[in-house]
Amino acid sequence: MTQSQRSLPRPTPETRHFWEGAARGELLLQRCDDCRHAYFPPRPFCPRCASRSVSVFRASGRASLYSYVISHRPAPGFEPPYSIAVVELEEGPRMMTNVVDCPQTPEALRLDMPLQVKFERVSDQCALPLFRPSEESAS
Amino acid sequence: MKPGSIAIVGAAETTGLGVIPDLSEIQLHADAALNALADAGLKPSDIDGFATAEYRPTAIANYLGITPKWVDGTSVGGCSFMLHVRHAAAAIAAGYCTTVLITHGESGRSGIGRQRAPTPPDSIAGQFEMPFGISGPPTMFTIPVLRYMKTFGLTQEQLATVAVVQREWAGRNPRATLREPTTVDEVLGGKMIAYPFRLRQCCLVSDGGGALVLTSAERAKDFPQRPVWLLGTGESTESPIISQMADFTTSRAFRIAGASAFASAGIGHADVDHLMIYDAFAHLPIYGLEDLGFVGRGEAGAFIAERNTAPGGRLPTNTNGGGLSYAHSGMYGMFALQESVRQMRGTAPAQVPGAKVSVCHGVGGMFAASGTIVMSNERP
Numbered sequence: 001m002t003q004s005q006r007s008l009p010r011p012t013p014e015t016r017h018f019w020e021g022a023a024r025g026e027l028l029l030q031r032c033d034d035c036r037h038a039y040f041p042p043r044p045f046c047p048r049c050a051s052r053s054v055s056v057f058r059a060s061g062r063a064s065l066y067s068y069v070i071s072h073r074p075a076p077g078f079e080p081p082y083s084i085a086v087v088e089l090e091e092g093p094r095m096m097t098n099v100v101d102c103p104q105t106p107e108a109l110r111l112d113m114p115l116q117v118k119f120e121r122v123s124d125q126c127a128l129p130l131f132r133p134s135e136e137s138a139s
Numbered sequence: 140m141k142p143g144s145i146a147i148v149g150a151a152e153t154t155g156l157g158v159i160p161d162l163s164e165i166q167l168h169a170d171a172a173l174n175a176l177a178d179a180g181l182k183p184s185d186i187d188g189f190a191t192a193e194y195r196p197t198a199i200a201n202y203l204g205i206t207p208k209w210v211d212g213t214s215v216g217g218c219s220f221m222l223h224v225r226h227a228a229a230a231i232a233a234g235y236c237t238t239v240l241i242t243h244g245e246s247g248r249s250g251i252g253r254q255r256a257p258t259p260p261d262s263i264a265g266q267f268e269m270p271f272g273i274s275g276p277p278t279m280f281t282i283p284v285l286r287y288m289k290t291f292g293l294t295q296e297q298l299a300t301v302a303v304v305q306r307e308w309a310g311r312n313p314r315a316t317l318r319e320p321t322t323v324d325e326v327l328g329g330k331m332i333a334y335p336f337r338l339r340q341c342c343l344v345s346d347g348g349g350a351l352v353l354t355s356a357e358r359a360k361d362f363p364q365r366p367v368w369l370l371g372t373g374e375s376t377e378s379p380i381i382s383q384m385a386d387f388t389t390s391r392a393f394r395i396a397g398a399s400a401f402a403s404a405g406i407g408h409a410d411v412d413h414l415m416i417y418d419a420f421a422h423l424p425i426y427g428l429e430d431l432g433f434v435g436r437g438e439a440g441a442f443i444a445e446r447n448t449a450p451g452g453r454l455p456t457n458t459n460g461g462g463l464s465y466a467h468s469g470m471y472g473m474f475a476l477q478e479s480v481r482q483m484r485g486t487a488p489a490q491v492p493g494a495k496v497s498v499c500h501g502v503g504g505m506f507a508a509s510g511t512i513v514m515s516n517e518r519p
Contacts, residue, residue: 006272007265009265010266041380066286066387067284067286067387069282069285071277071333072332073277073332074274081334084273084278095267096271096380106335111286122270
């Protein structure tokens with residue numbers, strides 16, 4: 001991958017904690033202090049009950065593969081074919097990512113396979129949460 | 140809106156379709172609008188309500204010389220026009236205006252005078268989807284289908300059959316872009332775009348547009364064309380980024396829009412003679428058939444493979460050939476509406492004999508929005 005060309009996120013006041021956490025190698029989610037709903041993407045209120053009382057917490061980084069495509073289209077910073085995946089985090093929320101460190105094939109990318117977050121530094125300030133097959137699935 | 144209180148009295152597409160290198164996007168709007176006005180026997184000065192998407196309605200209304208008393212710029216992707224029809228019906232019923240023009244024009248292929256803006260890197264999509272190599276709808280809209288396939292056992296062959304069946308319909312339409320018959324093997328042997336989607340399971344990229352004219356039932360009798368009556372409508376939205384769609388095997392927006400449309404029309408599924416389901420990609424008719432309630436969950440792949448939606452089937456669907464074979468400008472919903480109107484007027488190239496009720500179902504912004512319109516050539 002030619003990382004310098006990849007489209008990079010520009011944090012906003014509401015999302016800055018997530019990207020600062022990612023740069024430290026931490027996957028941060030939020031949880032509602034009132035209804036206990038864990039959610040993503042970041043925002044300073046609970047999307048389920050509208051409470052403004054919410055807390056940031058560090059997720060385990062464990063996830064499973066919910067769905068994906070293997071893109072054969074040219075994209076800046078990517079070498080096709082590559083996976084564009086949606087993973088389900090152990091804490092419940094889902095997020096888009098790339099599954100890396102395994103062949104980019106339907107045979108290697110099995111739905112529900114266990115994954116572990118792996119941060120990939122893409123600029124001085126920014127690291128992206130990617131996912132790789134976890135030990136259990138590799139064995 | 141009471142069923143049958145509002146009618147579509149003008150409908151037309153752009154003069155050309157597919158590749159139109161000599162018209163800009165705003166002129167595609169105008170070309171479609173002038174054709175629809177001529178179809179209705181009206182002039183721009185007769186229009187007092189205006190709606191369009193992507194472009195601001197101010198720009199198109201002014202370009203056409205229209206002075207609106209009511210405008211709607213709802214822009215939620217390719218089904219925006221279904222929502223415009225619904226909103227226009229409410230506006231006419233409320234007395235805000237009498238005669239509404241809805242336009243679509245898009246230089247999707249030639250890219251002349253395009254309106255679309257890139258996704259900003261500080262937007263939600265720019266932060267949480269774009270960095271992972273998204274390159275347009277083929278890499279977003281398609282992501283849910285593997286989960287659907289695992290859940291219900293939908294096969295690659297069934298997914299390919301959607302494209303094969305729609306090509307059969309396209310073969311009956313002189314204006315369709317792709318008209319040669321195709322096969323499951325040919326579809327599955329095509330260029331891979333985003334696994335599991337091959338080239339012909341993805342929509343065309345076309346230049347074109349269309350326009351509609353709506354008015355009240357009282358006035359509809361005075362127009363040159365046979366009125367097409369609105370029976371019921373529905374709309375809803377869900378997540379604008381695909382990763383946050385609640386369930387990858389079903390669309391909440393489809394279910395809500397569809398149920399609203401059927402309930403307000405006071406019809407059941409057995410009453411439907413003709414169906415349009417916005418098919419930007421081959422899985423959409425499958426989700427649509429299930430979420431609108433025509434078949435049970437997980438049954439749509441087999442339903443299509445058993446030729447129920449094909450020529451001669453009991454539920455003729457996407458009879459223009461759809462976005463896969465007819466044309467797809469980027470916001471295809473207007474073309475689906477045009478085909479429903481043609482079927483209700485009895486003027487479709489692949490006319491369904493005796494069709495009286497058409498359901499036209501749209502999707503927009505991936506699975507972010509949905510609109511459903513039920514129309515008929517018989518006033519209830």
